[in-house]
Amino acid sequence: MKTNRRNYIVLLLLVALFVAPGVSAYLFYNHLTWLGAAKTNKGELLSPPLLLAKLGMDAKWRLILWSPAGCDQDCMQQLDKLARIRLALGRRLYQVDSLLLLGGEAPPLTTAFADSLREQDIRVLKLSAEDQHRLPTNPELFIMNPDDYLVLAYQPTTKPADIFHDLKRLLNTKE
Numbered sequence: 001m002k003t004n005r006r007n008y009i010v011l012l013l014l015v016a017l018f019v020a021p022g023v024s025a026y027l028f029y030n031h032l033t034w035l036g037a038a039k040t041n042k043g044e045l046l047s048p049p050l051l052l053a054k055l056g057m058d059a060k061w062r063l064i065l066w067s068p069a070g071c072d073q074d075c076m077q078q079l080d081k082l083a084r085i086r087l088a089l090g091r092r093l094y095q096v097d098s099l100l101l102l103g104g105e106a107p108p109l110t111t112a113f114a115d116s117l118r119e120q121d122i123r124v125l126k127l128s129a130e131d132q133h134r135l136p137t138n139p140e141l142f143i144m145n146p147d148d149y150l151v152l153a154y155q156p157t158t159k160p161a162d163i164f165h166d167l168k169r170l171l172n173t174k175e
Contacts, residue, residue: 041152042166043152046151050149061097062143063086070103071109074139079100089164089167097123099144101135104128109124142154143166
């Protein structure tokens with residue numbers, strides 16, 4: 001009788017040993033907050049991502065500065081930040097473009113400023129009224145995927161290291 005009881009206990013322990021990983025995986029999958037680190041990106045994930053009209057450029061990732069009212073001193077500092085982030089990518093520099101998006105009513109850029117943007121390889125585009133209504137009214141930084149979808153948004157006060165971290169992570173993903 002004792003051997004039957006002992007065998008029964010051993011059988012129950014073996015079943016528990018093999019079922020426990022599956023049950024715990026199921027529970028953690030359904031309750032990601034229990035793990036503590038559910039978010040890895042530093043920017044705000046746009047859900048659903050915003051599709052901008054075809055920009056007529058190569059299929060690359062893009063760092064975008066949205067400045068609806070034109071480019072002032074703060075805008076120039078943000079563009080410098082984007083250029084430095086792009087430069088920090090090293091050999092991956094050629095997989096990313098920098099872009100300044102202006103609103104339709106923005107004043108034209110001075111020739112000296114346009115030349116300095118060209119030297120830094122930053123393109124300038126004015127958005128159509130349709131696309132402009134889908135974007136926020138205040139300046140923001142965005143990361144756009146090669147399919148022309150805005151996927152991550154950042155406030156202008158965001159640290160460059162945070163944007164670099166997200167962009168590098170996106171470049172390392174395989175499609």
